[in-house]
Every structure is written in C-alpha cells, then in structure tokens.
Amino acid sequence: EGATLDDPELLALKPLIALMKTQRADAEVQWLGCQAAADLAEMVGLAKEVARVGGIKTLLLAMRGHIKNEEVQVEAVRALRGISLASEGCRKLLVENSAVPMLAASMKRHSLEVLA
Numbered sequence: 001e002g003a004t005l006d007d008p009e010l011l012a013l014k015p016l017i018a019l020m021k022t023q024r025a026d027a028e029v030q031w032l033g034c035q036a037a038a039d040l041a042e043m044v045g046l047a048k049e050v051a052r053v054g055g056i057k058t059l060l061l062a063m064r065g066h067i068k069n070e071e072v073q074v075e076a077v078r079a080l081r082g083i084s085l086a087s088e089g090c091r092k093l094l095v096e097n098s099a100v101p102m103l104a105a106s107m108k109r110h111s112l113e114v115l116a
Contacts, residue, residue, distance in 0.1 A: 031071045041082025074110075
C-alpha cells in the first residue's frame with residue numbers, strides 16, 4: 001500500500017510546493033523547499049507522492065531559477081534522484097518534464113562531486 005497525502009510525513013507537501021511556486025525568486029525558500037522535498041523523496045513510498053503533486057516541475061523551476069546556487073542544485077538533484085528511483089512512471093515524468101537537460105546544465109556548472 002502506497003503513501004497518501006494524509007500520511008503525517010506528507011501533510012506539508014502541498015503547502016510546500018505552493019510556497020515554492022509563489023516564492024520562486026527567493027533562493028533560501030527554494031533551497032529549503034528542495035531539501036524538504038529531497039528528504040521526502042528519499043523515504044520509501046513517498047517519492048511518488050512528491051512527483052504526483054507537481055514536485056518534479058517545481059524542483060526543475062528551482063534549479064533553473066537558481067542555476068548558480070550550489071545549495072539549491074544539490075538538494076534538487078537529491079530530490080530528483082529519489083523520485084527517479086521510485087518507479088518507471090516517475091522516470092518517464094522526469095524525461096517528459098525535461099529533467100535531463102536541466103541536470104546536464106547543473107552538472108556543467110557545478111562539480112560532479114557536489115552533485116553526486
């Protein structure tokens with residue numbers, strides 16, 4: 001049985017995504033939001049919910065908007081990695097949302113050790 005948005009770990013997920021969407025220019029909000037999303041995406045069963053509520057697009061927008069900010073990049077990559085490990089469907093969503101070019105841009109700008 002999968003996680004649902006009613007699970008205690010996920011109660012803040014929708015408000016978190018909404019905050020990240022409304023505060024796109026704020027690097028600290030994006031960094032902390034990516035960090036929280038990454039923490040959830042690394043938990044078994046929760047990564048799919050992060051993807052389901054729009055987390056992939058939100059993470060990619062954070063990466064794009066703060067391409068020079070290493071902290072945002074590291075946490076967003078960590079979240080996307082967790083999502084990618086969740087299922088074939090999640091990997092398909094990553095490709096459909098152009099995650100590969102964004103990851104390549106981040107890797108080009110930042111050292112591979114930081115993003116690994």
